[in-house]
Amino acid sequence: MISTAADRAIERLTFGIPVDGRAFLDTAHFESYDSSYVIGGIRQKMAREGAHLVESRDEAAFIVEIRSGALSINQRRDYVGIGGFEMPIPLSDAVQLPMASLYEEDTHTGLAKFIVTTYDAETWKFLHTSGPVFGISWIDESTLVGIGWRDTNVVPEKFEDQPRPPRMGQYRIELQSW
Template identity: 35%
Template structure:
């Protein structure tokens, strides 16, 4: 009897244990696609102003998911080009006002066969989901970034120049045959950091 009580208590205690998981609004792959596209868009950014001029990056009109990462990428690109950065408008010589044309994920799927379908079954718009039945399918997921900007004097407001649209794309393409055999890149790798070579001087 005592053994039965112990086993029952242990089972009840084990049943109380629960693992909970939290999910972000975007997948890691989506975030990496957007980050890589933003990095590519600002690669080689350089402004036609003196290197000694302190630049403030004004992101008041930069509206997009992942905006904070993209703005930091712009600041890094300017630093790599040798430009000095200002922490606010009051201490700046030049203002770079930047805006996002897009910073989003584009998806395209090509199917030889029948794609997934949602079939309505009654007047209440209830649907039944039918799975894909294909001989071959290809999926493209592309992070797309397009930024543009203009530069003006921080004190006089006089225009100094316009930055033409900066465009970046990063694509993952995967293939599948008979809905089973898959090849191609399935996800974006965050990369491997080498602790011995993690610092690069500008």
């Protein structure tokens, strides 16, 4: 979920670098979970837009600084029913009773927030900013009296190159007598 939200935020970033402009990506102010994935995605986006990525500030004509405002998963559970609780039993250990719900909804939201600022490498003059940009992904799971369904934007609907393998109930077993 986090990587999907990050991908969506990265797609909204702009860098203000001319094609073949030598650019150094400064990650000193970028601290977050899964930072290597996000930094790699930003490098890829810069390269796709025509930037010539360099390894050091000395080689660069442009410094691109990235910052993260959020990279997280937020969760919420709502239900109509009785929550699980511990029931004391005299002269014995307590028994944990499970939650019993008529309707239940679990919401998981992935959130990414990034800012990019581009400077001239020689003068440190401000040239461009992009953001804050946001990326959001979600998985919503609902259950009504034991029947459940799911809505998500995390997994693409089609995997044409890798179809899902059949589940156990889809195998046909034939018995032969000798």
